[in-house]
Amino acid sequence: xxxxxxxxxxxxxxxxxxxxxxxxxxxMKYLLGAMMILYWCxxxxxxxxxGFSFMTASLLNGILKMTFMAPRPWMxxxxxxxxxxxxxLDAASGYSFPSGHAMGFTAFFxxxxxxxxxxxxxxxxxxxxxxxxVSRLYLRVHTPLDVLTGVALGGAMFLFTDRxxxxxxxxxxxxxxxxxIAGAALSSAYAVLMLNRSSLDESALSGVKDxxxxxxxxxxxxxxxxxxxxxxxxxxxxxxxxxxxxxAVGAIGLVAVLYGLExxxxxxxxxxxxxxxxxxLWAMAVMPxxxxxxxxxxxxxx
Numbered sequence: 001x002x003x004x005x006x007x008x009x010x011x012x013x014x015x016x017x018x019x020x021x022x023x024x025x026x027x028m029k030y031l032l033g034a035m036m037i038l039y040w041c042x043x044x045x046x047x048x049x050x051g052f053s054f055m056t057a058s059l060l061n062g063i064l065k066m067t068f069m070a071p072r073p074w075m076x077x078x079x080x081x082x083x084x085x086x087x088x089l090d091a092a093s094g095y096s097f098p099s100g101h102a103m104g105f106t107a108f109f110x111x112x113x114x115x116x117x118x119x120x121x122x123x124x125x126x127x128x129x130x131x132x133x134v135s136r137l138y139l140r141v142h143t144p145l146d147v148l149t150g151v152a153l154g155g156a157m158f159l160f161t162d163r164x165x166x167x168x169x170x171x172x173x174x175x176x177x178x179x180x181i182a183g184a185a186l187s188s189a190y191a192v193l194m195l196n197r198s199s200l201d202e203s204a205l206s207g208v209k210d211x212x213x214x215x216x217x218x219x220x221x222x223x224x225x226x227x228x229x230x231x232x233x234x235x236x237x238x239x240x241x242x243x244x245x246x247x248a249v250g251a252i253g254l255v256a257v258l259y260g261l262e263x264x265x266x267x268x269x270x271x272x273x274x275x276x277x278x279x280x281l282w283a284m285a286v287m288p289x290x291x292x293x294x295x296x297x298x299x300x301x302x
Contacts, residue, residue, distance in 0.1 A: 019135035026101050026132045028058075031108055032217075033251075036283050040250055040291065041243045044236055048225060049111040049165055051284075055218040056180075057107035057157040059187045061100045061150070062211035066194040069204070070097035073140055094206040099142045099150035105132045106154030111162065174229040180222035184215035188273065209272055216273035220280025227285045234288040238297055246287070246295055253282045 031054065039047035073096065094100070109125035116122055133151060136142040142150075168176050191211040195204050228234065238246070257279045265271040 015138060019131075019138045022131050022135040023101065023139060023141075026105060026135070028104070028213075031104070035108075036250060036254070037247060039236070039284065040246045040287060041236055041238070044228075044234075045169075046111055046115050049115065049162055050108050051221050052161040052165055052177075052180075052225075053107040053111060053154075053158040054104055055214060055221060056161050056183075057103050057154045058100065058214040059183060059211070059218060060153065060157060061098060061103045062207060062214060063187055063190060064098055064153075065095040065100070066191055066204070066207050066211070068097050069095050069194075070146075071203070072096045073143055094210060095203050096142060097146050097149065098153060099133075099136055099146040100210075101136050102129075102133050102142070102147040102150030103154040103157075104150075105129050106151045107158050107161075110155060110158040114162065174226050177222045177225045181219050184218040184222075187211055188215045188269075192269070208269055212269045212272040213276045216276030216278075217280045219273075220277045221284055224281055224284030224288075228288050232285070232288045232292055234292040235296065238291075238295065242295055242297065246291060249290065249295075250283060250287045253287065254279055257282050 035047050035050050035054075038044075038050070106129050109128050112121045112125040129151070133147045136147050137144065164176065168174050188211060191208045195208045258275055261271075261275045261278070265275065
């Protein structure tokens with residue numbers, strides 16, 4: 001907390017605005033959007049490794065937050081002098097420990113360090129992780145313990161999921177990914193249990209909502225991986241005009257599922273899970289089928 005007080009005392013308006021932009025760009029929808037472009041158009045193996053790592057880390061993060069229920073720095077009675085910037089509110093509505101941004105970004109970008117042989121992607125990965133970690137501290141929405149624990153656990157989740165992914169690819173046992181469905185279900189059940197045992201404060205409600213979203217996305221991703229590897233096997237390579245069509249069709253479908261269903265489904269946790277499950281299935285199973293069936297260069301020549 002002394003470190004946060006020091007940052008607050010020596011804060012700069014320019015740096016505050018910069019880190020507000022950084023933490024805004026760290027939103028999950030931007031990460032997953034980038035991953036989908038990578039999946040449809042560049043290298044699906046890297047996208048799978050990013051996805052498994054990120055989703056597993058996000059589920060664990062949600063469970064830990066609901067377990068410890070640590071308040072944000074400015075809510076802790078022994079340090080009331082710590083304040084936050086108002087725009088950081090939307091990106092800091094849940095519990096504090098461990099940092100979801102630090103954990104998720106670490107798990108998401110570490111696959112680039114392992115897979116890429118070129119320097120720019122490695123620099124991008126390291127820079128992204130460092131900037132997000134620093135932004136969470138500079139905006140006083142996390143303590144050093146929050147972000148350092150998040151980085152460590154994000155790295156651990158990457159190592160676990162990456163070894164599992166490589167094993168599935170080497171042995172052809174793609175059905176092992178379906179165990180992720182059980183993990184998502186248990187995480188959802190645990191979140192609801194902890195919510196019922198809490199005082200139903202805003203942080204608990206936000207935490208359960210986040211877990212439901214990630215559980216839905218994880219379930220869809222695990223099913224999609226099995227279906228794509230076992231039955232679809234689409235190719236990411238295509239001329240630039242086809243790549244643009246892929247992105248347009250995929251994005252329209254995602255918007256229709258996520259935001260279209262939001263307008264007609266009740267505001268309940270189970271429907272958050274359903275929306276993200278369907279969105280994940282669309283992006284990672286239906287779109288690959290469409291690409292192979294209708295948007296493959298050889299198909300268009302026949």
